[in-house]
């Protein structure tokens with residue numbers, strides 16, 4: 001596992017955006033795994049800027065989002081579908097048919113998980129996977145658990161995650177209880193993984209991810225077994241790493 005510590009949130013965002021753009025320059029039909037949440041917002045802004053300046057073309061890029069809430073209509077502003085349109089897809093030229101986000105409103109959610117997993121297998125492997133990290137070590141919505149769940153599946157969100165996300169929904173009761181997420185195996189099959197983290201509130205999380213036990217109780221710890229995984233974090237998030 002590689003670690004890059006940069007000055008602040010803006011720097012890690014720019015670095016991540018440049019990495020994505022460079023990867024697309026090398027492979028125009030890149031298969032890109034994408035996160036939502038607070039952390040990647042600035043990376044998406046930077047990517048939009050790079051695109052507007054003519055330095056990156058998403059025409060042949062294929063994207064797979066990590067996760068989506070179950071039972072939240074796509075048009076709901078808190079759905080990850082809406083988030084992606086607002087922060088990224090509306091501003092760049094990824095083809096509609098190349099955008100993949102799990103359908104949290106599918107009639108049969110189990111079948112939707114299988115469909116999504118098979119689609120990633122058919123179009124993948126994912127060349128470049130961008131991740132954020134939850135305070136409890138979740139990646140995608142793979143919550144702490146007794147075992148690593150390999151494939152795309154339905155996940156019950158922990159209280160901690162629902163509380164963290166309630167700031168977007170206005171109240172805890174409005175946060176969906178379940179989500180569809182890529183599994184840890186799906187994520188680990190990606191050729192290259194970049195994890196972004198920013199802020200003091202992530203310092204303890206990063207310390208555990210880097211130096212704690214590798215355990216499904218702290219899902220991000222599994223990334224240490226990946227051949228090409230880089231954490232790009234700011235100084236605040238790096239504060240508790242032993243020098």
Ligand code: F6R
Pocket residue numbers: 034035036037038039040066067131132133134135138139140141
């Ligand atoms: C969302 C996702 C989550 C977030 C994590 C951190 O698609 O994959 O694992 O990356 O919850 O969220 P923020 O960036 O809001 O702290």
